[in-house]
Amino acid sequence: QLVSALHNLTRHVVYCGLTRAEDILSLFPENFHQNLKNLLTKIILENISAWRNEAQASQISLPRLVDMDWRVDIKTSSDSIIRMAVPTCLLQLKIQEDAALCGNNPVVSALTVELSKETLDTMLEGLGRIRDQLSAVANK
Amino acid sequence: MGLLNFTRDPVPEAVSGDMHNLNQLSAQQFSALTEVLFRFLTEPKEVERFLAQLSDFASMNKISLGPLKNIVKSILLVPNGALKRNLSSEQVKADFIALGLSEEKASYFAEQWKVNSPTLTRLAVGQTLMINQLIDMEWKFGVTAGSSELEKVGSIFLQLKLVIKKGSQLENVYVELTLPQFYSFLHEMERVKTSLESFS
Numbered sequence: 199q200l201v202s203a204l205h206n207l208t209r210h211v212v213y214c215g216l217t218r219a220e221d222i223l224s225l226f227p228e229n230f231h232q233n234l235k236n237l238l239t240k241i242i243l244e245n246i247s248a249w250r251n252e253a254q255a256s257q258i259s260l261p262r263l264v265d266m267d268w269r270v271d272i273k274t275s276s277d278s279i280i281r282m283a284v285p286t287c288l289l290q291l292k293i294q295e296d297a298a299l300c301g302n303n304p305v306v307s308a309l310t311v312e313l314s315k316e317t318l319d320t321m322l323e324g325l326g327r328i329r330d331q332l333s334a335v336a337n338k
Numbered sequence: 339m340g341l342l343n344f345t346r347d348p349v350p351e352a353v354s355g356d357m358h359n360l361n362q363l364s365a366q367q368f369s370a371l372t373e374v375l376f377r378f379l380t381e382p383k384e385v386e387r388f389l390a391q392l393s394d395f396a397s398m399n400k401i402s403l404g405p406l407k408n409i410v411k412s413i414l415l416v417p418n419g420a421l422k423r424n425l426s427s428e429q430v431k432a433d434f435i436a437l438g439l440s441e442e443k444a445s446y447f448a449e450q451w452k453v454n455s456p457t458l459t460r461l462a463v464g465q466t467l468m469i470n471q472l473i474d475m476e477w478k479f480g481v482t483a484g485s486s487e488l489e490k491v492g493s494i495f496l497q498l499k500l501v502i503k504k505g506s507q508l509e510n511v512y513v514e515l516t517l518p519q520f521y522s523f524l525h526e527m528e529r530v531k532t533s534l535e536s537f538s
Contacts, residue, residue: 261512276467
């Protein structure tokens, strides 16, 4: 019962985003033990940002990118052309499935994708547009 | 027959007979036939159109379709081999002459080859094997307003949808990135572009 009550208290504080000692103190009933109240508040305050970050990290979401690597290869030969020198990009994305579904054992899968130069140029155009939109939002 | 550029294998016997028949065509007829052939080579998926055009050519010039198809098969051996081996137009011309085609017609074909080879090469490169080719990318970004854990959040996320060709099927992959990840991703992709350009 005690653990459950503590849990509810901390969840409430994190949920409401309380950051000031007064706000937390005001949650306790009138006749609550003074020192215990102060101690609990102090501990909660110390942990609050860590708890918020963790809550955000374990939010439901689409699969998240955790890492990315790339490599440029030169294709020198194929069944359609015996001699060529065509550069191509291999991009590996490490993707973690929804943290909320996986609990403590996140499933990370690696996806390797090949991009031709043309595809990369188009992709960069798209990414540039995203960057412009982000700056526009930031500057509002 | 001397060593040919476009192939190392022996050429089928029928080819010299077909070249002889080709030589009987007038310059205009040969030019019209060449045009039909190159239109097919640059758009290899248009098989029906190609066959229809061949059939029209046959009836307009009073040639039977069967022999015409054999002639076309023989002619096509050269550009197909030439594409694989990056042959120059001089080499293509030399091969046709070696096969028995008249110098005039061989020159003409080689000239058309020169004009069309950038397109044909690009097509051949495009047909080269690609692993999990990225076909398309869509995105949206927004703000997480709240969640069951946190009443007010206000964090920006970027969602990417990548369309990937796996074998002959398309697969959609959804990925979410934070803003710092996005900027880092953009930076890396720009480095890839620089790298690709230095090798082109």
